Amino acid sequence: MLEISDLSLTLDGDKGPVEVLRDINFVLRDHLLYVFTGPNGGGKSSLAKVIMGIYKPTSGKIILNGEDITSLGVTERARLGVGYAFQQPPRFKGLTVGELLQLALGKELSVQECNYLYDVGLCPQDYLEREVDASLSGGELKRIEIATLLARDLNVAIYDEPEAGIDLWSFSRLTETFQKLHDRCETTLILISHQERILSLADEIILVADGTVKEKGSKDVIWPLIMGDAICTCPTNCIERAEDSVECYR
Amino acid sequence: MNAIDKYILHTVAGMHDIPQGAYNIRKNGAGISRNTTANIDIRTKEDKPGIDIIVKPGTIGESVHIPVILTAEGLEDLVYNTFDIGEGADILIVAGCGIHNPGNQNARHDGVHDFIVRKGARMRYVEKHYGEGNGQGQKILNPKTIVEVEEDGYAELELVQISGVDNTKRDTVARLHKNAHMLVTERMLTDGNQFAESKILVELVGQDASTRIISRSVARDSSQQIFYPRVVGLNMCRGHVQCDAIIMHQAQIRSIPEIAANHADAQLVHEAAIGKIAGEQLIKLMSIGLSEAEAEETILKGFLK
Numbered sequence: 193m194l195e196i197s198d199l200s201l202t203l204d205g206d207k208g209p210v211e212v213l214r215d216i217n218f219v220l221r222d223h224l225l226y227v228f229t230g231p232n233g234g235g236k237s238s239l240a241k242v243i244m245g246i247y248k249p250t251s252g253k254i255i256l257n258g259e260d261i262t263s264l265g266v267t268e269r270a271r272l273g274v275g276y277a278f279q280q281p282p283r284f285k286g287l288t289v290g291e292l293l294q295l296a297l298g299k300e301l302s303v304q305e306c307n308y309l310y311d312v313g314l315c316p317q318d319y320l321e322r323e324v325d326a327s328l329s330g331g332e333l334k335r336i337e338i339a340t341l342l343a344r345d346l347n348v349a350i351y352d353e354p355e356a357g358i359d360l361w362s363f364s365r366l367t368e369t370f371q372k373l374h375d376r377c378e379t380t381l382i383l384i385s386h387q388e389r390i391l392s393l394a395d396e397i398i399l400v401a402d403g404t405v406k407e408k409g410s411k412d413v414i415w416p417l418i419m420g421d422a423i424c425t426c427p428t429n430c431i432e433r434a435e436d437s438v439e440c441y442r
Numbered sequence: 443m444n445a446i447d448k449y450i451l452h453t454v455a456g457m458h459d460i461p462q463g464a465y466n467i468r469k470n471g472a473g474i475s476r477n478t479t480a481n482i483d484i485r486t487k488e489d490k491p492g493i494d495i496i497v498k499p500g501t502i503g504e505s506v507h508i509p510v511i512l513t514a515e516g517l518e519d520l521v522y523n524t525f526d527i528g529e530g531a532d533i534l535i536v537a538g539c540g541i542h543n544p545g546n547q548n549a550r551h552d553g554v555h556d557f558i559v560r561k562g563a564r565m566r567y568v569e570k571h572y573g574e575g576n577g578q579g580q581k582i583l584n585p586k587t588i589v590e591v592e593e594d595g596y597a598e599l600e601l602v603q604i605s606g607v608d609n610t611k612r613d614t615v616a617r618l619h620k621n622a623h624m625l626v627t628e629r630m631l632t633d634g635n636q637f638a639e640s641k642i643l644v645e646l647v648g649q650d651a652s653t654r655i656i657s658r659s660v661a662r663d664s665s666q667q668i669f670y671p672r673v674v675g676l677n678m679c680r681g682h683v684q685c686d687a688i689i690m691h692q693a694q695i696r697s698i699p700e701i702a703a704n705h706a707d708a709q710l711v712h713e714a715a716i717g718k719i720a721g722e723q724l725i726k727l728m729s730i731g732l733s734e735a736e737a738e739e740t741i742l743k744g745f746l747k
Contacts, residue, residue, distance in 0.1 A: 266725060270729050284744055285686070285744060285745050286658075286745050295731075298731060
């Protein structure tokens with residue numbers, strides 16, 4: 193179980209401090225699948241990075257299974273079973289896909305464990321020896337990133353826009369994988385996503401906007417809110433021109 | 443051979459024991475062990491220190507190990523080795539040098555390696571340099587490598603400086619004839635106050651000759667590195683120079699790649715980059731449970747592989 197209470201985050205921007213997150217409160221239970229959704233720049237990835245320990249919160253608490261992990265670093269949280277699949281994963285010259293999976297797993301890869309690559313739509317034979325460098329496409333890299341998380345036995349697993357850059361066929365495989373993971377594991381799953389099919393997997397959707405949690409609820413409650421906002425999000429009052437969306441977004 | 447000799451041989455030449463095939467082991471300025479085969483002859487030069495290694499045409503799948511060990515301080519070893527790789531041969535040459543300098547005087551090995559890779563022959567040449575020893579004496583290695591690749595020939599040079607070499611000036615020159623190809627991969631790690639300079643010049647003389655030079659280096663502490671990789675196109679040819687360096691602490695790196703085309707159909711490219719380890723690479727590895735130091739080590743190990 194992951195509890196976040198009164199969490200806020202202020203980061204230094206070019207023009208001084210920027211309040212990225214404020215007054216975040218929620219409890220995420222084991223075995224449930226949560227989707228964080230909301231507009232770009234709303235704070236979803238920052239929230240994920242605070243949970244992983246990449247950003248230190250300015251105030252508030254993070255409790256994992258009753259233990260206060262707020263002051264712990266990235267490595268310590270990883271060892272307590274927190275995992276984060278990056279939205280834009282880094283590349284590594286010289287490190288192979290097999291070696292990266294092995295590091296994530298913490299032991300030698302067995303044939304069975306190579307199946308994590310199948311789960312993201314990649315053939316292990318073709319990929320285990322490949323380097324995680326610029327020779328991989330963005331979509332391949334993203335799928336390998338997801339596989340490094342699948343390889344781990346986690347309490348909390350966060351996937352940051354797992355669908356980004358992934359082709360339709362692999363995406364379909366991926367949603368099945370998340371569904372299987374949800375059915376079989378006790379892990380608290382957090383998917384950051386805007387995709388309706390991913391939202392459909394959620395036990396609960398958390399709408400993050402303007403650095404805070406705007407709404408929580410089932411898809412039936414949240415989806416109409418998102419669709420309502422999606423017509424026009426520009427700040428000026430242009431409701432009359434909403435149908436002419438090109439004009440509206442200009 | 444004692445335990446230090448064996449350790450150095452293992453480090454620079456991957457040798458656990460006496461190797462299969464042809465070999466010549468040189469220790470503190472003199473040959474101590476040699477083996478030739480029906481296809482590979484090794485002869486001591488008569489006019490200067492060094493050996494001639496002659497590989498018969500058509501020799502396939504054999505190897506030659508010619509490691510050098512220096513375990514005494516105050517020794518300056520200069521050696522000239524000549525390699526003649528016969529037409530159509532396909533061969534591996536492993537030539538490492540390890541210095542164990544226990545004292546306060548310098549130990550130095552300057553090796554001049556001169557290769558001719560004849561028509562249609564293929565050669566893979568692996569050279570590893572390593573230094574150790576607790577004294578104040580410097581471990582100095584100045585290799586000069588000269589390569590001529592004839593028509594349809596292929597040469598691969600893998601030049602690795604593992605660690606512990608205080609001062610090195612490497613000089614590599616090559617001439618490639620018609621449809622000859624060469625791949626040079628250089629890996630270098632310096633730390634402390636070490637200094638390393640590497641000059642590589644590849645001349646693409648013949649039509650359809652091609653080369654790739656890939657240099658990867660890591661400079662730590664207050665060490666300094668300078669790279670001058672150059673490719674000159676004198677015919678219809680292709681050349682690619684790629685220099686990548688990771689800089690850490692107070693180190694300094696200069697990278698000066700040069701491409702020169704003296705023919706309108708020469709296609710030459712160079713790339714050079716110097717930078718720190720990316721923060722996101724560290725965080726990614728830490729987020730799968732590695733400590734920061736382990737993450738750094740993993741990144742450097744992969745980069746220099």
